[in-house]
Amino acid sequence: GENVEQHPSTLSVQEGDSAVIKCTYSDSASNYFPWYKQELGKGPQLIIDIRSNVGEKKDQRIAVTLNKTAKHFSLHITETQPEDSAVYFCAAAEYSSASKIIFGSGTRLSIRP
């Protein structure tokens, strides 16, 4: 089955700087890669996703890149703000059957003022 590895587990950056979180996946059948943000006491919230037919996607300060050959994908947050502090999860799924999402272990991002 699919296995998603995520690193780093914790990340601290100065406000205004960029943050990068990296993930790898194992199953070449995976074709959908969402990123979720989870704040304390809340459920995961989708912040951006990418499908395997594209290599990059941007939404304001957030961008994701996907390298299908290497089975790597990354989240980039630019101009970080205090409200970006949270736990971020990468995930992978094979969407021919609309089935389960396999999550990474999470990155706790802290933004230093």
Next chain:
Amino acid sequence: GAGVSQSPRYKVAKRGQDVALRCDPISGHVSLFWYQQALGQGPEFLTYFQNEAQLDKSGLPSDRFFAERPEGSVSTLKIQRTQQEDSAVYLCASNPGGGDTQYFGPGTRLTVL
């Protein structure tokens, strides 16, 4: 509109007790998913419904776990004879069907003493 709701938000059970956790998906969403999130970990898939049909229950950890969605809307996750290792946040997610994004509820935090 209203998102996914879960109740109760917190549940404390004595070891050996049965518990029932409720999920109200977004209205009209065909697919419903249950995940278990241990402290400091990413969510792990438990089971998946399409309407009232339980299409995948491969993630249920033991036969003490049972889920149902009898009318294709509200779902209940039942855990019999709870054990300390069942302590976790139980997350419910829904999507319109056909491989779309999963939208998560706030979760139920279960503590087994």
